[in-house]
Amino acid sequence: MMELAEGAAGGGFLGSILPLVLMFAIFYFLLIRPQQKKAKQRNAMLAAVKKGDKVVTIGGIHGTVQELREDTVVLKISEATKVTLERGAISAVSNSDEEVK
Numbered sequence: 001m002m003e004l005a006e007g008a009a010g011g012g013f014l015g016s017i018l019p020l021v022l023m024f025a026i027f028y029f030l031l032i033r034p035q036q037k038k039a040k041q042r043n044a045m046l047a048a049v050k051k052g053d054k055v056v057t058i059g060g061i062h063g064t065v066q067e068l069r070e071d072t073v074v075l076k077i078s079e080a081t082k083v084t085l086e087r088g089a090i091s092a093v094s095n096s097d098e099e100v101k
Helices: 002-047
Strands: 054-057 062-068 072-078 081-086 090-094
Touching: 002 090, 054 072
Parallel strands: none
Antiparallel strands: 054 062, 054 090, 062 072, 072 081
């Protein structure tokens, strides 16, 4: 009789932890993994910015990259206006011969 009780207790532990493992797997594939993939794409886009690219900032400012530094970008907004921004402030990039998406 004791062996049956011990087996049932072990099965109860497995039965109680299995839903938690399944919930974590669902969260990983539906939330965490896509978010990591999107962050990797954004970092690749920011690393690929080059002089002459047309960009749109998070604030909606359209400009052309005039100068690149390690963490900042100088944008030419008009003939007389240049603005220095953090690289992370860029939301969309296109080549100088393409239209900004």
